[in-house]
Amino acid sequence: MDDAERLFRTYHGMLVRYLTRRLGDRDWAEEVAQETFIRALRQDRLTNERAWLFTVANNLVRDYARRDARRRARLELLREETRDDVVEPEPLTLERAQEAALARRAVNALAERDRLARLMREEGLSYEEIAQTLQLSVGSIGTTLARARRRLVEQYEALREPQRGSTGHAAS
Amino acid sequence: MPHLDDGTIHAWLDGALGADEAAAVDAHVATCRACADRVAEARGLIAASSRILTALDDVPAEVVPVERRAVAAAARVATPALAATPPDPPHDVAAPRTPWGHRYGRWAAVLAFIAAGTLVLTREANRRDVSVAERKVAPAGEPASLRDSVRVGTGAAQKPAPSSEAERRPAPTAAPPAALGGALPRPAPAAPPQAKSLAVAPRNNAAEARQAPSAPALREFDAVRKKTDTMAVVLQAQTLSARIAMRPESLKAGVGGVTVTSAAGAPGARGSPRPIEVDSVQRGSVFVRRETYETGSGQRVVLEITPASAMPYDSFTDSVAPFSAAPANAAAAAADSSSTAIHVIRWRGADGTGYTLSGPVSIERLQLIRPTLGKGL
Numbered sequence: 001m002d003d004a005e006r007l008f009r010t011y012h013g014m015l016v017r018y019l020t021r022r023l024g025d026r027d028w029a030e031e032v033a034q035e036t037f038i039r040a041l042r043q044d045r046l047t048n049e050r051a052w053l054f055t056v057a058n059n060l061v062r063d064y065a066r067r068d069a070r071r072r073a074r075l076e077l078l079r080e081e082t083r084d085d086v087v088e089p090e091p092l093t094l095e096r097a098q099e100a101a102l103a104r105r106a107v108n109a110l111a112e113r114d115r116l117a118r119l120m121r122e123e124g125l126s127y128e129e130i131a132q133t134l135q136l137s138v139g140s141i142g143t144t145l146a147r148a149r150r151r152l153v154e155q156y157e158a159l160r161e162p163q164r165g166s167t168g169h170a171a172s
Numbered sequence: 173m174p175h176l177d178d179g180t181i182h183a184w185l186d187g188a189l190g191a192d193e194a195a196a197v198d199a200h201v202a203t204c205r206a207c208a209d210r211v212a213e214a215r216g217l218i219a220a221s222s223r224i225l226t227a228l229d230d231v232p233a234e235v236v237p238v239e240r241r242a243v244a245a246a247a248r249v250a251t252p253a254l255a256a257t258p259p260d261p262p263h264d265v266a267a268p269r270t271p272w273g274h275r276y277g278r279w280a281a282v283l284a285f286i287a288a289g290t291l292v293l294t295r296e297a298n299r300r301d302v303s304v305a306e307r308k309v310a311p312a313g314e315p316a317s318l319r320d321s322v323r324v325g326t327g328a329a330q331k332p333a334p335s336s337e338a339e340r341r342p343a344p345t346a347a348p349p350a351a352l353g354g355a356l357p358r359p360a361p362a363a364p365p366q367a368k369s370l371a372v373a374p375r376n377n378a379a380e381a382r383q384a385p386s387a388p389a390l391r392e393f394d395a396v397r398k399k400t401d402t403m404a405v406v407l408q409a410q411t412l413s414a415r416i417a418m419r420p421e422s423l424k425a426g427v428g429g430v431t432v433t434s435a436a437g438a439p440g441a442r443g444s445p446r447p448i449e450v451d452s453v454q455r456g457s458v459f460v461r462r463e464t465y466e467t468g469s470g471q472r473v474v475l476e477i478t479p480a481s482a483m484p485y486d487s488f489t490d491s492v493a494p495f496s497a498a499p500a501n502a503a504a505a506a507a508d509s510s511s512t513a514i515h516v517i518r519w520r521g522a523d524g525t526g527y528t529l530s531g532p533v534s535i536e537r538l539q540l541i542r543p544t545l546g547k548g549l
Binding site: 017020021024096099100102103104106107118119121122126127139140141142143144145146147148149150152153156 | 177179180188214218225229
């Protein structure tokens with residue numbers, strides 16, 4: 001197994017999952033991940049592979065968004081419109097889709113730094129790697145993650161509350 | 173030891189503290205009820221937030237339901253900030269992918285539209301040919317021409333297909349705003365004498381029936397093509413007074429092929445290859461624009477333009493990546509040229525659009541031709 005294959009096998013799934021959770025679009029996530037690995041292969045040497053990959057992926061997403069603000073605005077519009085409109089015939093699928101939509105809204109409600117730190121931590125990045133990627137001090141990562149976790153849960157519960165009310169009302 | 177802050181608690185739970193600091197926190201939590209409660213709460217937050225993030229994994233690749241795209245398109249038109257910008261090309265990276273069924277539905281609408289337009293055009297042209305033949309010579313100031321008949325015929329035919337998203341999109345800057353709005357396009361300036369002579373030519377003469385779009389018109393057509401889908405291409409082709417023809421091979425394949433052809437070839441800039449044909453071909457699941465040029469030495473080269481949204485990141489990354497090959501498109505285009513090996517160069521424009529230039533010429537020659545095309549510079 002050469003370096004390229006090892007790098008891909010080790011980090012591709014993790015990176016795609018992170019980007020999918022961040023972007024909400026698996027196709028986009030896979031394309032960004034692919035570009036990230038292509039750039040990695042051009043490097044002679046990577047000191048911290050995981051941190052480097054996540055840093056480049058974040059930069060690609062940022063550059064892309066900056067370059068195409070119009071597309072981002074359109075995505076926002078689509079996201080708003082499709083918020084409650086995932087139509088699936090099976091109740092279980094519908095429920096999961098609604099949970100995914102709520103989770104997406106809750107994650108998007110976080111500040112970007114908090115969101116990225118939380119998503120990267122979920123992929124197992126160390127505090128040092130997160131700090132390196134986000135260009136923060138290691139000592140601030142604990143506070144960042146604590147805030148991100150709390151706000152994420154609070155936001156998610158706040159979004160679920162109206163649905164619980166309507167479900168309870170419908171049931172009664 | 174003072175009470176623990178949230179950052180320290182989370183770092184401790186994440187195993188991110190040094191051994192000494194972790195031991196101190198451990199000892200404190202064992203004796204401080206308040207901090208122990210906060211640690212328990214932090215554990216709950218960590219677990220709950222992980223569950224929430226797991227729910228994000230249910231996001232499918234096609235995140236936008238089909239029926240919502242029409243609403244989104246209408247909203248985009250209705251939203252001034254978004255309507256002022258050109259629409260995205262199909263298969264936008266960030267935009268939802270179009271399911272095959274929906275895409276074929278659009279193509280079916282395009283085919284129906286072209287068929288209706290061609291029928292009306294043919295009847296109108298035949299009627300005019302007869303009247304011209306009867307008069308022998310057309311009056312010098314005659315305003316009616318084949319161009320008018322093209323516009324009138326296809327303009328009437330475009331109304332039955334309002335379901336296409338392209339018609340709800342704002343018109344490209346290169347086209348009159350009314351061209352895509354359902355109304356008849358504005359009359360074009362008077363046709364040059366050469367165009368009029370073509371307009372009165374016998375309809376069944378294939379060589380003369382193919383009207384030559386000018387080089388600027390082709391460039392304009394290209395600009396529009398990048399911004400719109402095929403329906404818009406058809407409509408724009410009308411405003412450019414280009415002849416629209418149906419390709420039988422495309423019909424057999426179940427897709428529509430819109431071809432703007434030039435029998436004589438529009439004269440290009442000095443030393444640059446002249447455009448011969450512009451059409452659309454399917455490459456895998458993507459429709460790409462194909463332009464055929466004739467070089468000064470009579471050889472034909474083919475430029476395929478792949479929308480940025482359909483471009484994978486793993487190709488076209490380098491500015492030029494020449495290699496020798498014999499792709500089907502190049503072979504077809506150059507079948508009548510020679511048996512020289514087909515060479516291909518690829519590059520990517522600043523906007524991510526992919527370009528593939530191929531032909532029976534050397535790579536060096538292709539690289540010399542490339543800047544003269546003015547694509548993806």
